[in-house]
Structures are given as structure tokens and as C-alpha cells.
Amino acid sequence: MTDQALTEDFKKATAYELTDHDIERAHLLLGVDMASRDQEQIGTATVDNIRSFAYACGSDNPLFCNPEYAAGTRWGSVIAPSMMAGVINRPMLGDPMNAELKANTKSLFRGIHMFISGGEWTFYRPIFPGDTLYSFGGEDGLEVKQSEFAGRSVTRFNSQIKVNQRGEVVSVYRYRAILTERKKARETGKYKDISPAQYSDEDLARIDEIYSAETSRGATPLYFDDLNVGDALPGGASGPLTVTDVVNFHGGGYGWVPYGLRTGRMWNQNRKRIAPFYVKNAQGIPDVAQRLHWDSDWAKAIGNPMAYDYGVMRENYLFRYLTDWVGDGGWVYKQYDEIRKFNYMGDTQFISGEVVGKREENGLFLVDVKLKMVNQRGEDTVLCDAVVALPSRTQGALVLPEPPTDLKVRAARMMARHWELSAGKQNK
Template sequence: MADDSGTATAEKKDVRESEEWQKAVEYSITDEDIERQNKLLGYYQPAKTREYIQTATTDNIRNFAHGCGDDNPLFCDPEYARGTRWGSVIAPGMMTGVINSPMKGDPTPDEIRALKKSLFKGVHVFVSGSKWNFYRPVFPGDTIYSYNGDETCEVKQSEFSGRSVITVRKDVKVNQRGEVVAVYRILRVLTERKTAAKKGKYADLKPAEYDDAAIAEIDEVYANEKVRGAEPRLFDDVTVGDSLGKMAKGPLTVTDVICFHAGGYGFVPYAPTVGRLAYKNRMRIPAFYIKNEYGVPDVAQRLHWDPVWAQAIGNPMAYDYGVMRENYLWHYLNDWAGDDGVITYVHDEIRKFNYMGDVQFVTGEVTGKREEGGQNLVDVEVRFINQRDTETVKANATIALPKKKGIAMYPEVPRELAEEAAEMMARHWELSKR
């Protein structure tokens, strides 16, 4: 209940005392779940979800970049971008992962439906890293479709959450011309909420606090960040051991998470929704909704902004989405590579949580350079270190750079993959005519 001013008058309760929370933590990873998951490996199907963004535009590209703290004019300023080799604004590469228009395909076989029904119900999912192969940019007007399936499934014992399952899902991202834009492999860790809540591995971790001097030190990093931009970074001028510079991200706030969602991260089909849409979503996936301390059903993913719920499942405070730091990684790499560079491969490992109040300092160095398949490639390693001097992300990437004569190119799509994607899109267009 609330009084006329809108002030809550009901006494707050410990969310862990609610019936919904008790049910939520009862869900376990079962041998049957693991057996069913293994039977699904290698089965790929069209992604029928409609993400917040289905077609790239000048505006949503800019908004997505801004949602990641990236003001690179290649993404944000059409007039500037017209003067680059691309002739237009292009999307930050990892934005490809959040664009999706429903792809049509043949009905899912009954045996696959049965395997997927309530699989790992109520189990918490962490994104723990990814691998990207990039084959072409996304321009305004490009619609992205995808098909996906799980490649691997591994059972482990986790220090934080006891028994866990690690899966790799492969998403093939295709544009409206049937061209492969990227392949996105997502490393997901599935854990039992009850185990995570009991372990409390990070329970003694204290929120970061900053005085004016500490904020000034972070601001100095921001002030010295460089966007390479229009000045080509040439392969000939790069040396193994070169620094990629230093970037700051944070201190993390709830505002950062809101901006990331507002920029286009939909988290579909589990997206935060409002009013009647939230009601319909709750009817569709009731296990995803757990009452808060006021007795209101709310999404389980609120652990990214609600410290009470985060603590209820074993974390000391709310924390970011792993994909936020993956996009920060792209920002860092692209600032160094410049407009003429092409990021062809990224592999990141999300090693620790990024809690509210944490700041990430991003550094990297060149670890190798080579000529391969007509490409001039530079290999780099990148680390995210927080204010506790803890490594939270480790990554490596490959970037194609131009020589003094010539331009850097994307790699060719493997023939089998190109044919597979073309067939999927041909079937989509065939079904779309009916």
C-alpha cells in the first residue's frame, strides 16, 4: 500500500523470506538437464526473437555507441564518417550481437521441443566470455538475422557456486543479402541460485569509495584517452611490445546499466518490460520473476541494479552485464586501430565481477605481427584491472592494419559457412512470401 504522496507504507521484508525466493533457490542442475543439453549440441535453428534493434540506423548506431561511452565520430558523426574509407557511419562491431530480426525457418522438430522444454529451469546464467570472428561491417539500413545452437557442454565444480554447467552457443549473424557479418560464440556459466546464495564467496567485499583526489586520478585517464581516428595506424610502424594506451571505465553506476539498455541492449526474450507487457511476460516465464522486498514480482536480472536481490543470491552488491565490458573492449581496440583498421577476431574471458562503484583500467600491448592470407595482422593482449588491483577481464584480439600502400581487409568467410548462411536466408525469404 502507499499513502497519497506515493510513499510506501508497507514494512520491507527480507526478500529471502518470500515464497518466490524459496522456490527460486530450489531449482537445481539435474543429470537429466545435462543429458538433454548434450543431445541438443550441434542443432542449429533460426533465431525468432525480435530484438529492440532489428535494422541499423544512423541514430541507433550513435545511441548504442554512446550507451557504451564511445564517442568515436566513425560511429556518431555522419558528416565525418562520409570522409572515411567506409563512406558512412558504421556500427561498433559488437553491436552486431544485439541486432536481430526474426528469421523464419521450418518448424522445430517435436523431439527438440521436448528436449528444450523447461531446460535448466530457474538456474542462473552468467555470460563468462565470448569469441568473435568478424567478416564485414554493419551499415545503416542493414537488417541482421541469425541462427544459433550450442556447440559444447561441460560440467564443472565452481568455487563460487558449486556445480555448474558451461556451454558455448554459436550465433551466426547474417545481413539481408545473406552475407555472414560475424560469428559470435558466447560462453555461458549456469549455476544454482541456492548454492551461490549459501557460498557467499565475496560476502566480505566492501563497496569502493572515492574522495575528490581519487576521482581526479580517474578523470586524468579519461582526459588523456586518444581516438586514432582518421590518421592511419600503419602495420609497418607497429612493434611487438607497443602499448595500446590506457582507458578508464567507471566507477560503475546504475546509470551506466540504464544507458546500456537504452542504447539497445534488450536482453530479449527476458527483457525488462512495463505494465501489461510485464504482466504478459510474467505469465509466460513465471520462474524469471521473484518478489522484491515490497512483495512486487520483478525480474531476476535486476541483480544488475538491485543490491538487495544481488545479496540474496550470494553477491555483496549489484554488478554489470559481462557484455558491457565486451563492448568496452571493442571501444578500446577501435580507438587504437583507427578508422582504417579492421578488428577481425576477439576472445575475452570475464574473470571477476564488476561491482557497482568499481572502476576498470584497460591496458594492452602488441604481442605479435604477421602477414597471412594477404592480410597484415597484429595480435594484441588486453587486461581490465579494477581499483582493487584485480584482473576482471583478459582478452586477446587480432587487428588487420594497412601498409603504406593498400588497405586492411576483412577475412573471407569460410565457404561452407557462407553456403550454410545463404541457404538459411533463402529459406527465410521463401517462407516470408507465404
């Protein structure tokens, strides 16, 4: 869509600016622990939604997808890909935000474009069918800087602690949310010369060959003792990216809150709730701003050459790659990634990795690996540092990591308050 073709509604949607006032107000939220009241599309894990989420991430690992197979593993049943914790949430009851703080941070960064540029996951416990997840946390960092893509930008760091119904800390996710002004991103035109990828039969054959060689290690153990610093991990791939991939990812459970994708009467109600999130398309129909992940005209309107993925999709693809590598007897403990480039429709990501360290720590046998994704243009799009825990030939089976004591105390306190308030609601 050219500038001449932009509707007035498009132009209004790109007029919101980052203000010093909003940046000052954002600092008020730092260090404030809040119970998450969000009801995600999935609140409790089941065999079926675990399989659906795994498929949405391109994984057919039988540990996630085949109950008969998984029953014979050390876990005794299907478990969820650990990153599924990001899409499982039932409302946690807790004390409300201070009224003054709530008033002082209302409509913060209204209308400003936001995207996730990566984050850090720490995984402590598996998610089994029947597990319900709750979460708490909040903003714990804020940076203001100049963005090559869009002038001034704000990075907000948010940590969410995921807890199951037994009060166990399952995982912690600390992500980076980048806020940029849509108008400035469009005016810079940094990526305007990128053209959609085109594939010959030879190009597709190369990708087919990589996929054909990929496999889950499954029951074949990967031992700590057998790895050496400098060992290369097997090659992997993800793509070419299509709108179907984005649809599948939403179908697997992603993206229900805080904005929501709604239909019919619920669409109408949601527009009234968060009007700036809805921008008219070329037909004059108000549609969600996040459609830049499947609507290339809207993506162009805010400075990109075409639609692109959610960064969290690539985080999940890297997790899929790691779990295939470590097999049933290993555990992906930490995954830190930095998303350096957009992944546009048609792009393919080629995955490679290397062992960069080994150590024993608190009874764990840990291996450090570096991974990266490189697109068909030869650009590094994601850099990743991961830590996996493995069994040892000489010392025995896998040991899971323990959450820090202070984190377990915080989780216990938040869940105790949740159950207290839940009982109070039931007694009314």
C-alpha cells in the same frame, strides 16, 4: 538484505537445482542449427540507433556518431560498432525444431541462474545504416564442472552467425553461458566481504586524467609496419560503474530477448509466459530476476555483495578501446575475452594492452594484442586476446577478412530458406 529479511519468494527462487536429467537433455541440442525467431529491440540499423548504442558503450567515436565526418572516411558513411550485431536481430524464418527434440528439451534448466562469462567475436563486414541482421546457430559445446563460487556449474557454448539482408556473413559470436544454483551461490558467501568502492577527490582525479588522455585515432592511420612486438597500448579506463551505466546500456538496445523487460500489461503477460523469471521484491512486487544488475538486495540474496554489470558491457568497452586505437583505417577482426571477476557497482576498470604478434595471412596484415582489465582492488577482471587488421605502408590499404567458405554456404542456405518462407507467407 540479511537471511532473516529474505521473503519466502526469494527462498523459493533459490531452490531450483541443476539436475543430471537436465544436463543429459542439454546434450540433445548440440550441433542443431536453428534460425533465430527473436525480434530484438533493434532489427535494422539506423544513424540514430547506431549513435545511441555507441553512446551506451561510452564511445563518441565520430565514425559511429557523426554522419558528416564519417562520409569522408573510407567507409563513406557512419558504420556501427561491430559488436552492435549482438543487439540487432529480425526474425529469420526457418524450419521448426524437430517435435520430439522440442518436447525432450522443454523447460531446460528452469529457474537456474545464468550469466555470460565471455566469448569470442569474429567480425567480417561492417554494419551500415539500413542493414537488417538475421541470425542462426545454436549450442555447440557443454561442460560440467565444480565452480568455486557456486559448487557444480554447467557451461553452455552457443554460436550465433549474423547475416545481413544481402546474405553476407557479418560476424560470428560464440559465447559461454554459466549456469549455477542460486541457493549454493548464496550459501558459499565467497564474495560477502567485498565492500562498495569509495572514492576520494584524488581517486577521481586519477580517473579523470586517464579519460582526458583517451581519444579516437580517427583519420590518422595506424600502420602494420610501425608496430613491434612488445609495444604498449595506451592506458584506458571504464567506470566507476553505476546503475546509470546499466540503464544506458539497455537504452542503447541491449536485453530485449529472450526474457524481456516489460511494462504494464506486457509485464503481466510476460509473467504468465515465464513465471520463474519473476521474483517478488521486498514490497511483494514480482520483478525480473535479472534485476541483480541494478538491485543490490536481490544480488545479495543469490550470493553477491551488491549489484554488478553484464559481462557483455565490458566486452563492448574493450571493443571501444580497440576501435579508438586502430582508427578509421583499421579493423577489429577478432576479440576473445574471459571474464574472471564480477564488476560491482562502484568498481572502476583500468585497461592496458600489449602487441604480442604480427603476421601476414591471406593478404591481411594482422596484429595480435593482449588486453586486460584490472579493478581498483588490483584484481584482473577480464583477460582478452584480440586480432586487428591494419593497412600497410608498403602494401596498401586495409583488406577485410573473408568468412570461411563452409560458413558462407551455411548462411546462403539459411537465407534462401528464409526468403522462400517469406514469399510463401506473402502469397497466402
